Amino acid sequence: MDVKEIMVEKVISIRADATVKEAVKLMNEYEIGCLIVAKKGEAVGIITERDVLKRLISKSKDPEVTKVSEIMSKPLIVGGPDMYVEDAARIMFKRNIKKLPIRKNGQLVGLITLSDIARVAHIEPQIVKVIEELKKKGWLPSERMKKVVDFYIA
Numbered sequence: 039m040d041v042k043e044i045m046v047e048k049v050i051s052i053r054a055d056a057t058v059k060e061a062v063k064l065m066n067e068y069e070i071g072c073l074i075v076a077k078k079g080e081a082v083g084i085i086t087e088r089d090v091l092k093r094l095i096s097k098s099k100d101p102e103v104t105k106v107s108e109i110m111s112k113p114l115i116v117g118g119p120d121m122y123v124e125d126a127a128r129i130m131f132k133r134n135i136k137k138l139p140i141r142k143n144g145q146l147v148g149l150i151t152l153s154d155i156a157r158v159a160h161i162e163p164q165i166v167k168v169i170e171e172l173k174k175k176g177w178l179p180s181e182r183m184k185k186v187v188d189f190y191i192a
Contacts, residue, residue, distance in 0.1 A: 041126050042119035044158055045140050045148035051076045052085070054107040058094055061085050061106050072137050074146060075110045081146050083110035084137060116141040119148060124168040127155050131172045 050068050052061050054077040061073055065087070075083040085106050093109035094101060116139045117126045126138055130152055140148035 039123045039158065040119065041117060041121050041123055041140055041150050042148070044123065044154050045119065045150040046154075047148045049074055049139065049146055049149045051081065051146070052106055053077070054082060054105065054110070056106050057102055058085075058090060058099075058104045058106060058109060059101040062090060062101065071151075072149075073106075074114075074139055074149075075106055075112075077107070081114055081116075081139065081141070083107070083112035083114050084139065085110045086137065111135075114139060117150070118142060123150075123155055123158065126150055127152075127168055128172065130155070 050064060050070060051074040052064055054075050064073060065071065072084055072086040074081050075085055083106075089109050089111055090101075093099075094104055099109075115129065115133050115135060117129060119140050119142050130136065130138055136152040138150050139146055140150060
């Protein structure tokens with residue numbers, strides 16, 4: 039199964055110089071857990087709920103003045119729409135990420151999450167094999183990734 043078959047095509051982005059308050063407002067408006075961060079029209083990072091918790095709230099920073107670029111995850115790790123879902127899962131496990139933006143010809147065309155992958159695992163047994171293979175090789179998911187994998191696959 040290719041990534042393009044399960045990826046979300048509508049990806050919401052935000053400027054790198056926007057405030058975290060603006061980012062949170064946008065995430066709430068669209069009911070999403072991440073935004074792609076753009077600088078001069080190019081995707082340069084990703085801001086997730088986890089970034090807000092770890093790099094803003096826990097450090098008592100002010101969301102009205104803190105810029106998205108200060109707390110975003112970078113560099114942006116991406117996949118391609120024609121890659122197999124199993125390969126996307128490998129990248130996510132190896133890089134310890136739960137969201138993988140999808141780029142084609144330099145343009146952002148979608149986003150796939152670990153939850154998306156876990157949801158299709160029951161119809162695509164190869165994905166389960168890949169996850170088991172990764173575990174055997176020592177690429178164990180972090181606790182936050184493990185919850186998703188265990189919920190859908192275990």
